[in-house]
Amino acid sequence: MIKFVYFFIYFLIFFISINFIKGIFPINLLNNNINNEKFLQTLEETSVASSEEAINNYLNSLKPPVEDTTEINSSNPNLSYAEYFSNTLFVGDSITEGFEEFGFIDSYNVICGKGDTILNGLEYISTIKNMNPKNIVLFYGLNDVIEFYSTDPAGWSFQVFKDKYLELVESLQSGLPNSNIYLISPLPITDTSSYQRNYRLTNENLNIFRNLVQEVALETNTTYIDLSSLALSNENLHTSDGIHFQYDFYPMMLDYLKNYIN
Structure with a gap:
């Protein structure tokens, strides 16, 4: 339980830091419709390992999709x-x-x-x-x-x-x-x-x-x-x-x- 408390405090500091950085730099890492309070509450009910996995999945879900630009779009009328x-x-x-x-x-x-x-x-x-x-x-x-x-x-x-x-x-x-x-x-x-x-x-x-x-x-x-x-x-x-x-x-x-x- 003590180990979980330390982990939870670590995540809370990390979460606050991200929001602080977000206010300074133009990033959109946490700009989404997920209820952050609800997410934190679910961590209290899980193990440390599960919490780490949940955090990683949560943060990965917030990353913007990478646009594939490897192929030329032949329908583009501006192509030579x-x-x-x-x-x-x-x-x-x-x-x-x-x-x-x-x-x-x-x-x-x-x-x-x-x-x-x-x-x-x-x-x-x-x-x-x-x-x-x-x-x-x-x-x-x-x-x-x-x-x-x-x-x-x-x-x-x-x-x-x-x-x-x-x-x-x-x-x-x-x-x-x-x-x-x-x-x-x-x-x-x-x-x-x-x-x-x-x-x-x-x-x-x-x-x-x-x-x-x-x-x-x-x-x-x-x-x-x-x-x-x-x-x-x-x-x-x-x-x-x-x-x-x-x-x-x-x-x-x-x-x-x-x-x-x-």
């Missing part, structure tokens, strides 16, 4: 494109390169090169796996129209393009089972451009490759995103070659991708 797509890796050709060149996406989140085809994509597999992104966006099919032109199954045919694309996607799915993969349609070109380009690069052939990309998405259960209508309704935003796009088209693409990518 680089912040929104910070967990997304863009892989593709020179059109993909524009995301980085125009400053919309960090260079770390873009793997591409001018003239890249699906064959280059296969070379990036180990790099992509090591980066382990949450989302992977693949832009292939434009330069592939030039590379895979033969209708001969023994050559670089349309079917070979599809097979290589399947190989890329399936390898990424095997190595990164938790990553989301998005396949972007090859974008249409403008026929009015006087720019001299490969005769195989036509909208007719691009339509064939667009369908092949969609087939790959269906067969691998990945997400196919067709940006053709967006490009066709903004033909004035093509560059002079009728293939690539100006600065203003990239925010449109990224806003469209937000409908699919969180």
Whole structure:
């Protein structure tokens, strides 16, 4: 009993000290709706060990919750494109390169090169796996129209393009089972451009490759995103070659991708 009295006096001094400090410093440790007198009365009816546990539980219950700020809230309208797509890796050709060149996406989140085809994509597999992104966006099919032109199954045919694309996607799915993969349609070109380009690069052939990309998405259960209508309704935003796009088209693409990518 004497031991309990000493303990009770100790707690009472501690309690008074806390309230004294509370009056000096702007803390909210004991600012709550619990009846302190009632709490003290319950201590008289318990053992010393139980009282210590009750005191600790009581004080812990008064601590403010810690806010978790480790993840970026993608619904925040004030996020930049680089912040929104910070967990997304863009892989593709020179059109993909524009995301980085125009400053919309960090260079770390873009793997591409001018003239890249699906064959280059296969070379990036180990790099992509090591980066382990949450989302992977693949832009292939434009330069592939030039590379895979033969209708001969023994050559670089349309079917070979599809097979290589399947190989890329399936390898990424095997190595990164938790990553989301998005396949972007090859974008249409403008026929009015006087720019001299490969005769195989036509909208007719691009339509064939667009369908092949969609087939790959269906067969691998990945997400196919067709940006053709967006490009066709903004033909004035093509560059002079009728293939690539100006600065203003990239925010449109990224806003469209937000409908699919969180």
